Amino acid sequence: MSRQVVVLGAGNAGLCAALAAREQGAEVTVLEAAPPAEHGGNSAFTAGAMRVAYSGADELTGLMPDLTPAEIAQTDFGSYPRAAFLDDMARVTEYRCDPELTDVLVTRSMPTLQWMRGQGVRFMPSYGRQAFLVDGRFTFWGGLAVEAYGGGRGLVEALFARAARAGITVLHEHRGVGLTEEDGRVSGVLVRQGRQPSVLAADAVVLASGGFQANAEWRTRYLGPGWDLARVRGTRFNVGDGIRMALDIGAMPFGNWSGCHAVGWDRNAPPFGNLAVGDGYQKHSYPFGIMVNAAGQRFVDEGADFRNYTYARYGREILAQPGQVAWQVFDAKVAHLLRDEYRIREVSKVTAGTMEELARKMGGIDTDGFLRTVRSYNEAVTWAVPFNPNVKDGRRADLPVPKSNWACVLDTPPYTAYEVTCGITFTFGGLRITPGGAVLDVAGQAIPGLFACGELVGGLFYFNYPGGAGLTAGAVFGRIAGTSAGGSAPG
Ligand SMILES: Cc1cc2nc3c(=O)[nH]c(=O)nc-3n(C[C@H](O)[C@H](O)[C@H](O)COP(=O)(O)OP(=O)(O)OC[C@H]3O[C@@H](n4cnc5c(N)ncnc54)[C@H](O)[C@@H]3O)c2cc1C
Numbered sequence: 427m428s429r430q431v432v433v434l435g436a437g438n439a440g441l442c443a444a445l446a447a448r449e450q451g452a453e454v455t456v457l458e459a460a461p462p463a464e465h466g467g468n469s470a471f472t473a474g475a476m477r478v479a480y481s482g483a484d485e486l487t488g489l490m491p492d493l494t495p496a497e498i499a500q501t502d503f504g505s506y507p508r509a510a511f512l513d514d515m516a517r518v519t520e521y522r523c524d525p526e527l528t529d530v531l532v533t534r535s536m537p538t539l540q541w542m543r544g545q546g547v548r549f550m551p552s553y554g555r556q557a558f559l560v561d562g563r564f565t566f567w568g569g570l571a572v573e574a575y576g577g578g579r580g581l582v583e584a585l586f587a588r589a590a591r592a593g594i595t596v597l598h599e600h601r602g603v604g605l606t607e608e609d610g611r612v613s614g615v616l617v618r619q620g621r622q623p624s625v626l627a628a629d630a631v632v633l634a635s636g637g638f639q640a641n642a643e644w645r646t647r648y649l650g651p652g653w654d655l656a657r658v659r660g661t662r663f664n665v666g667d668g669i670r671m672a673l674d675i676g677a678m679p680f681g682n683w684s685g686c687h688a689v690g691w692d693r694n695a696p697p698f699g700n701l702a703v704g705d706g707y708q709k710h711s712y713p714f715g716i717m718v719n720a721a722g723q724r725f726v727d728e729g730a731d732f733r734n735y736t737y738a739r740y741g742r743e744i745l746a747q748p749g750q751v752a753w754q755v756f757d758a759k760v761a762h763l764l765r766d767e768y769r770i771r772e773v774s775k776v777t778a779g780t781m782e783e784l785a786r787k788m789g790g791i792d793t794d795g796f797l798r799t800v801r802s803y804n805e806a807v808t809w810a811v812p813f814n815p816n817v818k819d820g821r822r823a824d825l826p827v828p829k830s831n832w833a834c835v836l837d838t839p840p841y842t843a844y845e846v847t848c849g850i851t852f853t854f855g856g857l858r859i860t861p862g863g864a865v866l867d868v869a870g871q872a873i874p875g876l877f878a879c880g881e882l883v884g885g886l887f888y889f890n891y892p893g894g895a896g897l898t899a900g901a902v903f904g905r906i907a908g909t910s911a912g913g914s915a916p917g
Pocket of ligand 1 (some may be wrong): 437439440457465470852882
């Protein structure tokens, strides 16, 4: 009889785990708490950007064979060596990321994306968001050249289609609530379909049900006061179930439990993500303007680094401002550089011909404080250094809160201000796994029959996160956990 594998959660990580377990010949059932219209988890809300180590354009064209010769000729992909990916993980996590897990993430990033391609996922270059057209050429920066065709939605639908063809059963509106054990090993999942409880037996269980970001009580308990006030960027179903189920049978908590990924998010966005808008409520072009609070004061270095290395921690900074609100202010010179999310219908934006008028329209801001900030910022910009959005150009504004790159005088109307609050993406704390995806107990021993992947794995991200690492981590450890759960050692 085939091995029975149950996967909890049908996001990117869970679907990769299911497909990998099926490749080992297992009978696979995926339990998904959401109804079909909301399936795909946080993964469906993404732009599909995936961080992958690559040696140069040749390796990328292998992953994206649809690229035309004209596109290749017009693009400088550079390279993103494994060492650079490792450095980025270490630097942004302040050298706390688990070295073993990080090494697996980096070294298996390209082979895993190639495997995903074999599963029917198509990739394309992240033009526009990750490369600007300067002097007729696109130059990629920040280690993030690849995204899934069709964004997160395209990614998960490709995986769902493959799962259906592979004979994997997906049970929607089936929420896992507990684990059963027999003879010292995990033997199944306690399930609720509506109020109806049942037990699904399994030889192995893979937990892939995301973090606890959609649980206001856990957010406040672990991230701290004020986090109950954050908007949730993605699915409402990631409430920490898989983590709790594992802790209940003795799993080890691991990683940055007080940390999370959180960004600047439209002030009027709904409490949870809206799949029709996807990640459009995010506002990530702040490196080209200034960000001020209700006192009219700047509070972060908007140009500290490329957006990919600062955006995931600036949500926390916004949450700490009075009223949990901030405004991003730009002038017309940089309007063409603003990401597509600034041009959606559901945007909290005001426009004016003068800064005084803008301040009045912003509402709720200290007008004098704001005008003082703009004046002192404009006076501090180093004109001598040329502006270049594709590199860290060193065009600074030396102020008590400095701006280290891309500082441009705000002098060209119309001026625009976008009102943002904090949007939480996912939590960093979770379970401890081996490089083979097995969940460890508090004594450091693998719990027989229990595996985990995706957001609920602790130890990879601390304080911050390099953009595009979440989907890659989910796919890498999903494939590994599924292979292990299917009965084989991951190759
Ligand atoms: C708006 C937004 C944009 C993002 N953009 C990017 C990006 O471009 N690149 C990137 O790398 N990352 C991005 N991320 C982060 C990325 O989404 C996550 O890191 C990744 O998708 C997590 O995958 P996962 O499979 O672990 O979780 P999910 O995709 O969230 O899947 C978890 C699934 O488990 C289900 N579930 C929860 N509890 C239960 C239960 N008890 N029983 C059964 N099922 C359950 C959920 O319904 C969900 O379907 C973004 C996130 C958001 C919200």
